[in-house]
Amino acid sequence: MAETKREIERKYEATGDDVRLPDLTRVAGVASVVDKGVAELDAVYYDTPDLRLAAHSLTLRRRTGGDDAGWHLKFPVATGIRDEIRAPLSPALPRTLAALLRSRVRDTQLAPVVRLLSSRDVRHLLDEDGALLAEVSVDAVRAERLTPPRAPEPPAAASWTEIEVELADDVDPALLDRVGKRLRKAGLRPSASASKLARALAQTGTVPPAQESVEVREPTAGSHVLDYLRAQRDALVALDPAVRRDLPDSVHQMRVATRRLRSAFKSYGKVLDRTVTDPVGEELKWLAGELGVDRDQEVLTERLQSRIAALPRTLLLGPVRGRLRIWSTARRGGSRRKTLAVLDSKRYLVLLDTLDALLDGPPLRPAAGRPVADVVPKAVIREYDRLAGRIAHALALDPGVPRDLAMHDARKAAKRARYAAEAAAPALGGPAKKFAKRMKAVQTVLGDHQDSVVAREALRGLAVQAHLAGESAFTWGLLYGQEAATAAERERELPEVWAKASRPALRERLMA
Known part of the structure; x- marks a missing residue:
């Protein structure tokens, strides 16, 4: 049985390897920060050979570890907002998710394209009543290419660290602005990639390098x-x-x-x-x-x-x-x-x-x-x-x-x-x-x-x-x-x- 969750989040990155979060209790509305420990996540991302899903910002993965292990299919809604449809962990792609991809995939076989191993250090931001406002995670990520490269001499793997701030259900999105302002003051910057998958595909040569722009002709x-x-x-x-x-x-x-x-x-x-x-x-x-x-x-x-x-x-x-x-x-x-x-x-x-x-x-x-x-x-x-x-x-x-x-x-x-x-x-x-x-x-x-x-x-x-x-x-x-x-x-x-x-x-x- 699949369930849908609206995911509203922002991603940040540091210039170096040493990523330290500032004191987020200084963000208006945040009363306390609770350390939830470290989770080890192992996610395999699937796509067609021509990366049809990635081309339209769709994400399909099978992930183990953490408290939401299973199949996850994400549809973009707006910048920083996605609908994540989850299905229980199983060896094969559940039919409910396969149906949602049919208009794009059709008769083409889906195959693993990249694997992401993430060590996720999680913190919860709580209000004065102890209600969850947002989850902040520091993710140490290692990406491994699972398909033949599309770029000349690409690395088979890539590593980076990023910070992810995900809003809790029914919380005012203005909180993300306040948290983001605090993170930027601490030297962090918004991530240049829309998702971990997009960065992994680019840095491991799974997608070809961007082509130079061609001259635009007068339309006919x-x-x-x-x-x-x-x-x-x-x-x-x-x-x-x-x-x-x-x-x-x-x-x-x-x-x-x-x-x-x-x-x-x-x-x-x-x-x-x-x-x-x-x-x-x-x-x-x-x-x-x-x-x-x-x-x-x-x-x-x-x-x-x-x-x-x-x-x-x-x-x-x-x-x-x-x-x-x-x-x-x-x-x-x-x-x-x-x-x-x-x-x-x-x-x-x-x-x-x-x-x-x-x-x-x-x-x-x-x-x-x-x-x-x-x-x-x-x-x-x-x-x-x-x-x-x-x-x-x-x-x-x-x-x-x-x-x-x-x-x-x-x-x-x-x-x-x-x-x-x-x-x-x-x-x-x-x-x-x-x-x-x-x-x-x-x-x-x-x-x-x-x-x-x-x-x-x-x-x-x-x-x-x-x-x-x-x-x-x-x-x-x-x-x-x-x-x-x-x-x-x-x-x-x-x-x-x-x-x-x-x-x-x-x-x-x-x-x-």
């Missing part, structure tokens, strides 16, 4: 689009373990990455050959659809719950909340397991490999070699024109199912226009950002309209269920009417929002 339309696609691919891969860990908003963000990839393939068809990218786009559509089952149901349930909460109690006839809860639970049953099964499927891993291959050897078209300003703005304008046609068609229809469908199509076009502009923003700057903001406003109106369409269908079903169970269907009908009114309001609102988004000046600035 092709390089610009590929940079955007790689960023979305990287987001997709990085969000995989977040979805597996059920972190907030992770499913939604992973779906957004898949949609942005698919949208860019379509919007920038002058840059990348769509006969190659369209099949990949279909697989991305499949993935987004699979991920969306749980998320869509969650959003719909929250919408209906908020509608019910806003009603006076006198209008809640029958077991309304209970029926909604039963309905939602039944529709979400097994969706979490299904999501994990998709991420573990061969089809998903093949999709990731296909994306890598496409971006490593992109099917570029002649326009890819042209300047960004010659190609990218025109792609955004094409999406705008496509959206304009769909909105005009929707507004020309009478209220009803055909208009609902047309507005849903317009919503998808608005999203595509927005994504195209967001992709263009790094090169085109403010005009593209403003264009994307206006497209998002249109998308929001159309999205709320579509949500009302979906909600009405669900409410009709709930009303039928209530009627068949001998309950009053009055409240469900009332909510249905509210959603119908919302849809009508969004239809009235759309022309005004679209008028602001479709001003000629926006197009002119985009093309300037």
Whole structure:
């Protein structure tokens, strides 16, 4: 069984071998320092042959010694902050941790790359009530390379001493600032390496030496689009373990990455050959659809719950909340397991490999070699024109199912226009950002309209269920009417929002 611990720490080093800690009771808030003795730690770090985990600041180790022996997998959260996921000590990597690495490792075998032997002298900083504030350790480290060297004549081992200050749970991070100030006054300096592993890899020649910077060339339309696609691919891969860990908003963000990839393939068809990218786009559509089952149901349930909460109690006839809860639970049953099964499927891993291959050897078209300003703005304008046609068609229809469908199509076009502009923003700057903001406003109106369409269908079903169970269907009908009114309001609102988004000046600035 794995457990997660938020690790907030800072590392320091000395100029010489003699490392002496200053009196830390002089740090505000620290009442006493308790010597906890010395622990001998033996950690073997694992990675792929091309050091894929280290390249993304991920750490996987099997450690013995100390009070937390076992497998440790660390994900970066922010500077000095990592989530450490721990699993019991076992000969092989536990499946729970292996799953969290699958999007990066895939079918590649993990192997030992470096071993760290640390003699850890531990002290606890306590407040006046004896509660733990932080743990300060002086680590004498010896690193041993376990793979063939990647640098000329590197040492097989390296040694150093560092000081690590780790904040206790629920303690104000300002304490780290105060402790750090005291350590710096004593002649210690912040460590130049983000982690022991990074330093060990560098000093033992396990990673190649840094290459000299190369001359930066003027970006082309092709390089610009590929940079955007790689960023979305990287987001997709990085969000995989977040979805597996059920972190907030992770499913939604992973779906957004898949949609942005698919949208860019379509919007920038002058840059990348769509006969190659369209099949990949279909697989991305499949993935987004699979991920969306749980998320869509969650959003719909929250919408209906908020509608019910806003009603006076006198209008809640029958077991309304209970029926909604039963309905939602039944529709979400097994969706979490299904999501994990998709991420573990061969089809998903093949999709990731296909994306890598496409971006490593992109099917570029002649326009890819042209300047960004010659190609990218025109792609955004094409999406705008496509959206304009769909909105005009929707507004020309009478209220009803055909208009609902047309507005849903317009919503998808608005999203595509927005994504195209967001992709263009790094090169085109403010005009593209403003264009994307206006497209998002249109998308929001159309999205709320579509949500009302979906909600009405669900409410009709709930009303039928209530009627068949001998309950009053009055409240469900009332909510249905509210959603119908919302849809009508969004239809009235759309022309005004679209008028602001479709001003000629926006197009002119985009093309300037």
